[in-house]
Amino acid sequence: MNRIRYMVEKEIQQLRRNPVLLRIMIAAPIMQLILLSYAANYEVKNLNIAVVDGDHTTYSQRLVSKFRYLDNFKMTGYLPGDKQARQALLAGDADLVLVIPPHFERDLEKEGNTSVQLLLNAIDGSKAGIANGYATAIVRDFNSDIIAETKVVTPGVVPQLDIENQYWYNPKLEYKTFMVPGVLFELLLLVGGLVSALNIVREKEIGTMEQLNVTPIRKHEFIIGKSIPFVVIGLVLFTIGLLLGRFLFQVPLVGSVALMYVFAVLFLILCVGLGLLISTLAENQQQALFVSFFLLVLFILLSGLFASTENMPVWAQWLNVINPLKYIIEVGRNVMLKGSTFADVSRQFGALAGMAIGLLLLASWRYRKTV
């Protein structure tokens, strides 16, 4: 047991001697938290809209003016025809073009029925989808205005079905609220997994690992001694991140803080286990860096940090079964935003604990005191 204390003491001394690394380990993730949470934003603003008005009537003017008064749209002007509309899309001058056909007003009044056309630049699929959503809502709004004006509404005769949306757990649809819990854990993976792997491989490179291997230090003493400092640093980081999320980003923290910490510790142990495993496989820091980086990117992209995992193809969902980041991000969002209790996230706890134990066992099996 005593040897673990000496290992931890030594790691702390070495970290203190390397203030640059310490600063990078604390500052870089926090920068990332702030940048990612602000920048990775799916809210679509300043969509350039151009209009081809084939009707030039009061109705068509009213429809167009509805687009003018919305933040999300920026009117770039009128275009004379379809050909120019296509050119505007091609040149990137417009993100979408509203085409109002001739006889728009007449058809609406006489036949109670007409259509408009929306042309969208859909290279960025999600942006186009959102733009389409906004535009459709505006047209629908216009539609109901007209119905209200033209039809003599007798209560009970025209059934009105209104959908009123209520967004739960993130009522303002704040993107930051969605991102912060995810980024918080992604950072722990970075520090716990990558930095710990590099730390151990460095001892291999400078030869102190061989020296340790001729001492009577036991495997578990080495592994625990190496893990504790990284778990502690990770927790410091987690605390800073949680405070930033709460007070800078105003992300709600509905659930139990203690539960968040239980999961943070579990996740950090898992990450250090991964780092240890990588360090037993890699001969030098370059290899360790490459392997860690490969895994990190894979974990992050599949984790649901940016895009919902439910919409991913089946094979990706299968890969996600062994993606620790996916589970912990679910936990972070559910506990922070919904106030989930331990019972609600016990499935994730089981999966993460299983992976942590598995990784540690694999690492200690791979770690040999012989070369």
Add this chain to the structure above:
Amino acid sequence: MEKAVSTHQLTKRFGDFIATNAITFDVAQGEIFGFLGANGAGKTTAMRMLCGLLKPSSGEATVAGFDVYRQSEKIKQNIGYMSQRFSLYEDLTVRENIRFYGGIYGLHRADIPAKTHQILQKLGIESVGDSLVASLPLGWKQKLAFSVALIHEPKIVFLDEPTGGVDPITRRQFWDLIYEAAHGGTTVFVTTHYMDEAEYCNRVSIMVDGKMQALDTPAGLKTTYDVDSMDAVFQILARGTSAK
């Protein structure tokens, strides 16, 4: 007499390459045993097998009475090891290094300060106790590494080219330390390229291409090969050429 190291037909193969080929020898307790050979002759491989860093391919060996196959962790409690590569932490101070290795070797917490003081005093480096090891001259580092390898008072200490790259005066001082340790009953197993150092050993073995070609006292070897220096003995055996 109790044997510190005993091997029988000890062999290590790496694929088709036989690094250490069936070597058989004994080292007595308290002996200074020189292990000579050209680069690549298999010295380091043999030493690593004895330290429990490498599993032998075949043959037998015991170190401090423990079997290298089954009791390598027991061996590690009883040996000190100083590798070719400098193996202290450069980013820790002298005191911190002593404290760390002392702790890892299971020294009592209360004994470490006294041990630290003793080492610093013996090496005459009290003034740099709180300096980073990286800032010390190479000769000091190596003497410190040797003292750290002896911190748990092991029965045997393995030194792999401990004096590589240091000046003759420091080498002389280093050998004073080796004598002192041997005088205290520690067996010293040392590899070297310096033939004057070979003269300091009680017995010397010379390895050529993985095989042990000679094993005797320096005086005995010189008589056998009818030359007047260890250098000449080495020339005859390792290069296969006559010194005359």
